[in-house]
Amino acid sequence: MQTPAPFEYERATSVEGAIASLERLGPEARIIAGGHSLLPMMKLRLANPEHLIDINDLDELSYIREEDGEIRIGALTRHVHLLQSELLRRWYPVFAEAETVIADPVVRNRGTIGGSLCQADAAEDLSAVCSAVKARAVIRGTAGERVVSMGKFHVGPYQTAVGAGEMLTEVRLPMRPGGGSAHEKVERRAGDFAIAASSAAVWIDGGVITDVGLALSAVGPITVHVTRAEELLRGKAPSEELFAAAGEIASADCSPTADGRGPVDYKRHLAGALTKRALRRATAGALRQEA
Numbered sequence: 001m002q003t004p005a006p007f008e009y010e011r012a013t014s015v016e017g018a019i020a021s022l023e024r025l026g027p028e029a030r031i032i033a034g035g036h037s038l039l040p041m042m043k044l045r046l047a048n049p050e051h052l053i054d055i056n057d058l059d060e061l062s063y064i065r066e067e068d069g070e071i072r073i074g075a076l077t078r079h080v081h082l083l084q085s086e087l088l089r090r091w092y093p094v095f096a097e098a099e100t101v102i103a104d105p106v107v108r109n110r111g112t113i114g115g116s117l118c119q120a121d122a123a124e125d126l127s128a129v130c131s132a133v134k135a136r137a138v139i140r141g142t143a144g145e146r147v148v149s150m151g152k153f154h155v156g157p158y159q160t161a162v163g164a165g166e167m168l169t170e171v172r173l174p175m176r177p178g179g180g181s182a183h184e185k186v187e188r189r190a191g192d193f194a195i196a197a198s199s200a201a202v203w204i205d206g207g208v209i210t211d212v213g214l215a216l217s218a219v220g221p222i223t224v225h226v227t228r229a230e231e232l233l234r235g236k237a238p239s240e241e242l243f244a245a246a247g248e249i250a251s252a253d254c255s256p257t258a259d260g261r262g263p264v265d266y267k268r269h270l271a272g273a274l275t276k277r278a279l280r281r282a283t284a285g286a287l288r289q290e291a
């Protein structure tokens with residue numbers, strides 16, 4: 001089936017207006033941002049919203065800026081702007097690394113960070129990136145705003161903490177010195193979703209890992225937070241042996257399924273090997289900051 005079911009369409013002129021429409025129209029209404037995930041799902045009739053609220057005119061949701069010791073990214077910020085941002089490149093090179101391997105320029109010119117996170121597809125690269133860097137999501141509804149950690153944002157496959165009558169408005173990243181980050185991905189062809197991907201962020205002080213974030217794409221029903229490996233790494237001096245042990249944990253703690261992209265064992269192997277590589281490069285970045 002290549003034609004979506006019939007739907008009503010409206011173009012929001014303000015964030016408040018979009019939220020009021022979501023509240024008024026109820027659960028059959030959906031936000032549309034870049035449309036690169038939602039429209040294919042509608043064409044396949046996997047999603048059948050009765051109302052679409054288009055937020056593409058909301059320039060106030062498109063920005064990457066520094067504020068109150070955080071990098072703040074508006075939900076409508078496109079992939080291409082994440083790729084080009086000097087501020088992000090300086091603090092979190094993991095964004096540019098991931099964006100280079102997300103889809104192609106056509107998708108990157110249109111798709112948004114908000115759409116990527118709200119799609120809650122376990123294969124999305126940005127979900128792992130945002131988890132690794134310990135981003136927080138700002139969710140707004142008529143009752144006001146709440147801020148949710150990435151660990152609590154994805155609550156199931158294609159399900160997020162964004163409730164009825166709410167939308168994601170902003171993603172916030174901590175600006176902590178001494179950090180490095182990296183994204184490693186294996187895909188079948190350039191621009192494909194990952195067979196497996198690993199994002200790592202490492203903070204080092206005095207030669208010791210003070211904090212670390214590790215997350216995997218495409219090897220579980222939702223983004224996999226490799227918390228056991230994070231606990232192992234925290235408080236230790238970085239070493240190849242430690243990275244290998246963290247990779248083994250990533251391999252054991254993910255839960256891939258066999259599909260056209262590969263069998264379970266291969267995906268587990270990739271999760272481990274990519275975690276080791278991402279950690280190695282993130283640590284090298286953190287050590288350069290420390291020097």
Ligand SMILES: Cc1cc2nc3c(=O)[nH]c(=O)nc-3n(C[C@H](O)[C@H](O)[C@H](O)COP(=O)(O)OP(=O)(O)OC[C@H]3O[C@@H](n4cnc5c(N)ncnc54)[C@H](O)[C@@H]3O)c2cc1C
Pocket residue numbers: 030031032033034035036037038039075076101102103104107110111112113114115116117118119123124125126162166167168169191192193194
């Ligand atoms: C050919 C192709 C290849 C791709 N390859 C990759 C890849 O390699 N890696 C990767 O990570 N991604 C990939 N993608 C996905 C791409 O990154 C999409 O842009 C992204 O998944 C969705 O962003 P969007 O703005 O298009 O969202 P939309 O399709 O507009 O929306 C997606 C979902 O999010 C909801 N939503 C959107 N914005 C908000 C908001 N502010 N608040 C609440 N809900 C919201 C919508 O209601 C919908 O449910 C690919 C897509 C295509 C078409």
